[in-house]
Amino acid sequence: MSSEKGNVSRTRPQRHQNARAFRNDKYDTSARRKKINAKLHDGVCQHCKGILEWRVKFSKYKLLSKPKKCVKCLQKTVKDPYHIICRPCAGKLEVCAKCGKEEEIVIPIDKGQDRTESVTTKNGRESSGLKDELDFDTNFSSTNSDEDSDVLEERFKSMNFERTEI
Numbered sequence: 001m002s003s004e005k006g007n008v009s010r011t012r013p014q015r016h017q018n019a020r021a022f023r024n025d026k027y028d029t030s031a032r033r034k035k036i037n038a039k040l041h042d043g044v045c046q047h048c049k050g051i052l053e054w055r056v057k058f059s060k061y062k063l064l065s066k067p068k069k070c071v072k073c074l075q076k077t078v079k080d081p082y083h084i085i086c087r088p089c090a091g092k093l094e095v096c097a098k099c100g101k102e103e104e105i106v107i108p109i110d111k112g113q114d115r116t117e118s119v120t121t122k123n124g125r126e127s128s129g130l131k132d133e134l135d136f137d138t139n140f141s142s143t144n145s146d147e148d149s150d151v152l153e154e155r156f157k158s159m160n161f162e163r164t165e166i
Contacts, residue, residue, distance in 0.1 A: 024059040036061050042110070043087060045096040045103035052082065052098070071100065 025033055041052045055061040061081065068078040070086040072093065077086035083097045090097035091109040 022058060024057060028059070032063065033059075036063065040107065042107040043090050043097040043105060044083075044107075045099065045101065046106050047103075048096055048098035049106050055082070 025037060036056055039056070041049050044052065052061065064079065064081050067076045068083075069076050070078050070089055071084050072089040073086060075086065077088070078084065080087075080097065083090075084100055085093075085095065085097045087097065087109050094105065095102050096105065097109075
């Protein structure tokens with residue numbers, strides 16, 4: 001057996017060799033799988049980045065259903081799976097958001113940007129990853145940008161924003 005004590009070399013090749021590498025999107029073609037495969041792992045050290053990439057590669061990466069508590073600020077702001085520190089705290093303290101160690105961050109967290117990628121839809125409009133909070137659409141491909149901005153400004157002013165106490 002290869003697990004015997006002191007057996008350091010094998011005399012035969014591996015018995016069952018895979019013909020093709022594992023593909024995590026072969027049978028699972030859902031939007032969730034595509035989102036996980038396209039995710040950029042930023043704000044983590046090289047070791048943690050390798051772990052997260054392995055989890056994605058072999059379909060072990062699971063998204064969070066609700067935010068977790070940050071170990072630094074104690075707020076429920078951790079939105080990335082397997083992370084223990086929220087993005088603002090990790091960027092401010094310059095530590096790995098997954099393990100919490102002060103190691104070199106491979107891809108730094110963009111402090112001014114919320115890492116939502118713009119996606120062009122079928123009708124040619126750009127939309128971000130966040131849900132639109134306003135109830136009107138903006139078409140950026142029109143030529144009359146001054147007129148559009150005036151119309152949008154009027155619509156925004158006509159909206160009623162009232163503060164309600166809970």
